[in-house]
Amino acid sequence: xxxxxxxxxxFMQRALIAGVLVSLCAALLxxxxxxxxxxxxxxxxxxxxxxxxxxxxxxxxxxxxxxIPVVILAxxxxxxxxDNPRWNSDAAxxxxxxxxxxxGIMVISLTTGMTxxxxxxxxxxxxxxxxxxxxxxxxxxxxxxxxxxxxxHKIFAITFDENFSRATGLKVGRYNTLLAILTAxxxxxxxxxxxxxxxxxxxxxxxxxxMRLFRSFRGVVLCAAVSSVFCFCAGLTISFLFxxxxxxxxxxxxxxxxxxSCGARLLRx
Numbered sequence: 001x002x003x004x005x006x007x008x009x010x011f012m013q014r015a016l017i018a019g020v021l022v023s024l025c026a027a028l029l030x031x032x033x034x035x036x037x038x039x040x041x042x043x044x045x046x047x048x049x050x051x052x053x054x055x056x057x058x059x060x061x062x063x064x065x066x067x068i069p070v071v072i073l074a075x076x077x078x079x080x081x082x083d084n085p086r087w088n089s090d091a092a093x094x095x096x097x098x099x100x101x102x103x104g105i106m107v108i109s110l111t112t113g114m115t116x117x118x119x120x121x122x123x124x125x126x127x128x129x130x131x132x133x134x135x136x137x138x139x140x141x142x143x144x145x146x147x148x149x150x151x152x153h154k155i156f157a158i159t160f161d162e163n164f165s166r167a168t169g170l171k172v173g174r175y176n177t178l179l180a181i182l183t184a185x186x187x188x189x190x191x192x193x194x195x196x197x198x199x200x201x202x203x204x205x206x207x208x209x210x211m212r213l214f215r216s217f218r219g220v221v222l223c224a225a226v227s228s229v230f231c232f233c234a235g236l237t238i239s240f241l242f243x244x245x246x247x248x249x250x251x252x253x254x255x256x257x258x259x260x261s262c263g264a265r266l267l268r269x
Contacts, residue, residue: 006240014134015126015193015246019232021141022190026202027228028148029183031221032159034207041078041180042203044093045187048074050122050196051100051107058111064136067188074100075180124195124247126236137189144182155179156217198247202228205254212261231257 006012026042033039049071056066074096081092120127148155154175157165166172183203190199210223235250242249 006237011127011129012236012240014129014131015236016233018129018134018137018141018189019193019236019250020229021137021145022186022193023202023206023228023232024225025141025144025148025182025186026190026199027206027224028145028221029179029186030203030207031210031217031224032155032179033183033203034211035159039200039204039207040090040093041075042183042187042200044078044097045071045075045184046191046196046199047097048100049188049191049199051104053191053196054104054107058107064133064188067191068185071184071188072181075184076177079176079180120192120195122196123245124191124193124198126193126239126246129192133192140185140189144185147178147182151175151178159217194247194250198251201251201254202232205251205258206231209254209258209261212258212265227257228254 007016030039030042033042049067052067052070053063056063059066078089078093078096081087081089154170157168157170158172158175158179162172186203187199190202194202206224206228207220209227210220214220214223231253232250235253236246238244238253239246239249
């Protein structure tokens with residue numbers, strides 16, 4: 001079966017469009033999150049999204065519309081905790097992650113049980129992507145990309161030196177909040193395909209891979225974007241050809257590229 005036949009299926013077309021956009025957003029935001037040592041926030045938000053979607057399924061409401069404000073609120077709270085020296089940010093993320101998973105599992109066990117819909121959100125499925133999901137993903141991802149480009153220099157400033165940025169009059173808290181909101185949107189949009197358990201890998205792996213190959217912020221951002229989109233397309237193709245789970249396959253391809261970048265860095269030294 002050739003690639004043209006594979007992408008003639010409507011569900012593969014939907015998966016390709018939404019997946020490429022989500023991968024691109026996750027990679028761009030992931031560079032700043034990793035450099036600011038906020039990468040675990042993505043993992044925490046993915047678990048919050050699972051708890052939110054479990055409640056949404058139990059209430060019979062649209063999971064994405066319910067999850068987006070909940071995850072944005074969680075991102076805002078985690079950011080405030082990370083900025084507070086009296087709190088241990090890693091412990092706060094762990095507490096929120098475990099609590100969200102526990103609440104989600106309790107809600108599922110007391111209502112419908114582990115339905116196919118919840119299973120798809122937890123582990124990802126290309127068949128679960130509907131036309132409405134794709135439209136929402138395209139609109140929100142375009143918004144995320146637009147805001148990232150518009151505030152690129154501000155995000156660069158708060159990524160490397162918050163104290164200097166604050167001294168120059170930059171509203172550091174405002175742009176940190178923007179970064180958290182954009183991350184929350186990306187996490188929620190990627191749940192359908194990657195699953196709540198694996199979506200955070202799209203935030204972390206491309207950034208780590210790019211940092212092994214480039215030193216400038218712009219070079220890392222561009223490399224992360226390209227590698228993320230490449231890994232998703234390769235993972236989606238391999239998943240279709242060998243009938244493997246999409247989320248796990250994409251993460252495996254990202255891992256392979258990361259190991260190759262580590263090898264390339266050693267050879268260059």
